[in-house]
Amino acid sequence: MIQARALTKHYGRTVAVDGLSFDVEPGRVTGFLGPNGAGKSTTMRLILGLDHPTSGTVTVLGRRYRDHFRPLHDVGAVLEAGSVHGGRSAYHHLLCLAQSNGIPRRRVTQVLDVVGLTDVAGRRVGTFSLGMSQRLSLAAALLGDPPVILCDEPVNGLDPEGIRWMRELLRGLAAEGRTVFVSSHLLSEMALTADQVIVVGRGRLLADTSVASLVANGGHSPVRVRTPGAELLATALRDAGGTVDATGMDTLDVVGLSGSEIGDLALRLGVAVHELTPQPPSLEAAFLDLTQEATQFRAVGSTA
Amino acid sequence: MTIIEPRPPVGDLYLHDTTVGFGNVVLSEWTKVRSLRSSYVCSGLVTLAMLGLAVGLGARWAHQHGAVPDWFDAVNISLSGTYIAQVIIGTFGVMAISSEHTTGMIRATFAAVPQRRAVLAAKVLVVGVSTLVIGELLSFGSFAVGQALMAHKGVGVSLSDPGALRSAFGAGLFLALAGLLGLGIGAIIRNTAGAISLFFGVMFALDPIVDLLPTTWRNDLINYLPVNAGTQIFTTVNVKGSLAPWNGLAVFVLYPAVALLAGFLLIDVRDA
Numbered sequence: 011m012i013q014a015r016a017l018t019k020h021y022g023r024t025v026a027v028d029g030l031s032f033d034v035e036p037g038r039v040t041g042f043l044g045p046n047g048a049g050k051s052t053t054m055r056l057i058l059g060l061d062h063p064t065s066g067t068v069t070v071l072g073r074r075y076r077d078h079f080r081p082l083h084d085v086g087a088v089l090e091a092g093s094v095h096g097g098r099s100a101y102h103h104l105l106c107l108a109q110s111n112g113i114p115r116r117r118v119t120q121v122l123d124v125v126g127l128t129d130v131a132g133r134r135v136g137t138f139s140l141g142m143s144q145r146l147s148l149a150a151a152l153l154g155d156p157p158v159i160l161c162d163e164p165v166n167g168l169d170p171e172g173i174r175w176m177r178e179l180l181r182g183l184a185a186e187g188r189t190v191f192v193s194s195h196l197l198s199e200m201a202l203t204a205d206q207v208i209v210v211g212r213g214r215l216l217a218d219t220s221v222a223s224l225v226a227n228g229g230h231s232p233v234r235v236r237t238p239g240a241e242l243l244a245t246a247l248r249d250a251g252g253t254v255d256a257t258g259m260d261t262l263d264v265v266g267l268s269g270s271e272i273g274d275l276a277l278r279l280g281v282a283v284h285e286l287t288p289q290p291p292s293l294e295a296a297f298l299d300l301t302q303e304a305t306q307f308r309a310v311g312s313t314a
Numbered sequence: 315m316t317i318i319e320p321r322p323p324v325g326d327l328y329l330h331d332t333t334v335g336f337g338n339v340v341l342s343e344w345t346k347v348r349s350l351r352s353s354y355v356c357s358g359l360v361t362l363a364m365l366g367l368a369v370g371l372g373a374r375w376a377h378q379h380g381a382v383p384d385w386f387d388a389v390n391i392s393l394s395g396t397y398i399a400q401v402i403i404g405t406f407g408v409m410a411i412s413s414e415h416t417t418g419m420i421r422a423t424f425a426a427v428p429q430r431r432a433v434l435a436a437k438v439l440v441v442g443v444s445t446l447v448i449g450e451l452l453s454f455g456s457f458a459v460g461q462a463l464m465a466h467k468g469v470g471v472s473l474s475d476p477g478a479l480r481s482a483f484g485a486g487l488f489l490a491l492a493g494l495l496g497l498g499i500g501a502i503i504r505n506t507a508g509a510i511s512l513f514f515g516v517m518f519a520l521d522p523i524v525d526l527l528p529t530t531w532r533n534d535l536i537n538y539l540p541v542n543a544g545t546q547i548f549t550t551v552n553v554k555g556s557l558a559p560w561n562g563l564a565v566f567v568l569y570p571a572v573a574l575l576a577g578f579l580l581i582d583v584r585d586a
Binding site (some may be wrong): 055058059060061062075076078079080081082085087089090092093094095096097098099102103105106107109110111112150 | 349413418422
């Protein structure tokens with residue numbers, strides 16, 4: 011279990027993480043979402059004690075990472091790509107990490123097998139594809155059979171089969187009662203993998219909720235209207251208080267008005283409606299809503 | 315469904331073995347050194363430099379016409395490869411830590427062992443001992459080869475001659491200290507290119523700066539520069555004013571000691 015409390019990190023004048031507080035619970039996959047530059051990787055580095063927080067704290071299993079002794083048994087981290095020496099073989103990369111924590115050699119062979127790298131164990135890591143490197147990074151995380159697993163963008167560079175494999179693996183680890191914390195900017199992937207999501211933007215916490223409730227609440231899900239009188243209808247819809255986005259020659263996405271309100275309005279105008287479909291609420295829409303608010307806040311803040 | 319089928323039951327791994335300690339970190343660092351091609355390249359180059367120059371210079375003096383000059387130092391000549399080897403071993407020392415920063419491996423290292431000073435201490439031990447072993451083997455080897463060749467001319471010496479044993483042993487010691495100076499500078503600078511530049515600067519670029527000083531100061535201070543001080547340990551014909559062999563080595567020790575001290579202080583406070 012991971013607990014962040016008012017976690018803050020400045021790099022010079024840049025505020026990368028700004029007062030983040032959250033709990034990551036065991037037994038489920040918690041997604042860590044945010045656009046690029048939102049502070050996800052920095053937060054991961056703070057959790058792992060690689061960077062020092064400017065203020066605030068973050069603990070894993072009740073202790074600061076640096077107070078863990080030989081932490082591979084407690085925490086496994088799938089680090090950002092490229093956290094290996096390209097001149098070393100996959101086997102020796104894992105062996106030197108295992109040895110530092112007193113993990114036996116046979117476990118190295120086991121984890122290579124788990125991630126499917128046994129055949130290339132003797133090859134220099136520098137010759138690996140991004141997908142193979144991700145698998146190696148996961149193997150390193152599994153070495154100590156830890157109850158807490160952190161992954162920084164684990165599906166980057168994986169092919170569809172690899173993504174599916176990673177998803178099932180992470181869900182399986184959570185089902186075994188482990189704490190699984192996964193950062194990603196891929197919403198569709200998180201919708202399938204995560205149970206809980208923590209959303210950040212500009213270093214601040216935007217949401218800490220279940221995927222289901224984020225989708226249900228966030229969201230002005232739009233209604234799609236297909237009509238030959240798009241221009242006329244759009245003006246009327248705007249006057250009625252709707253937000254209208256012309257997505258094609260004859261299609262409008264309308265937010266803020268219900269399907270029946272739109273239909274009634276079209277009838278009064280005498281405009282034919284060929285399609286009137288409420289779009290299912292999506293994580294993407296909810297996410298964009300959240301992050302847009304953060305962006306607007308920033309714009310206002312910077313002119314003040 | 316169990317997804318990671320081959321995972322053994324938790325009890326199968328000795329999960330919180332209290333015997334896990336500094337020795338494991340040292341073992342890990344040793345695995346890092348022996349699993350990189352660059353370590354073998356460095357060893358090969360050092361061997362080539364030491365034995366190659368011992369053979370070359372030994373043969374050259376064996377064919378000398380007439381008497382050898384006053385400054386002739388048979389011991390030092392057979393150990394001439396040390397002047398080249400110091401650079402290779404210093405680079406090896408730099409890379410032992412800078413390559414981890416440059417590649418990003420340091421993140422995996424510190425995630426596995428957050429006690430960063432223990433990591434650096436293990437590196438000191440591994441770099442120090444491995445370069446000492448190679449340095450001693452090659453300096454005694456070079457001494458033997460060089461003296462055997464010079465014996466043809468009757469100018470070779472044996473290990474029992476004054477200063478010979480001290481020099482052969484001291485050259486290996488000097489090389490190990492050069493490796494540790496490299497490691498210390500690597501720990502401070504972290505970037506391979508920058509750290510190697512600074513290593514060369516400290517070893518070879520300080521002389522002309524000291525030359526700027528008034529003559530009496532300059533003549534004193536010049537002997538305390540790293541190479542001038544450190545190489546006295548394998549010199550038997552002393553240049554006037556230079557430090558005595560062990561005094562010179564004691565001065566040379568200060569350079570890696572200061573660099574490593576700074577490294578130990580910085581490693582815990584910086585972001586990885």
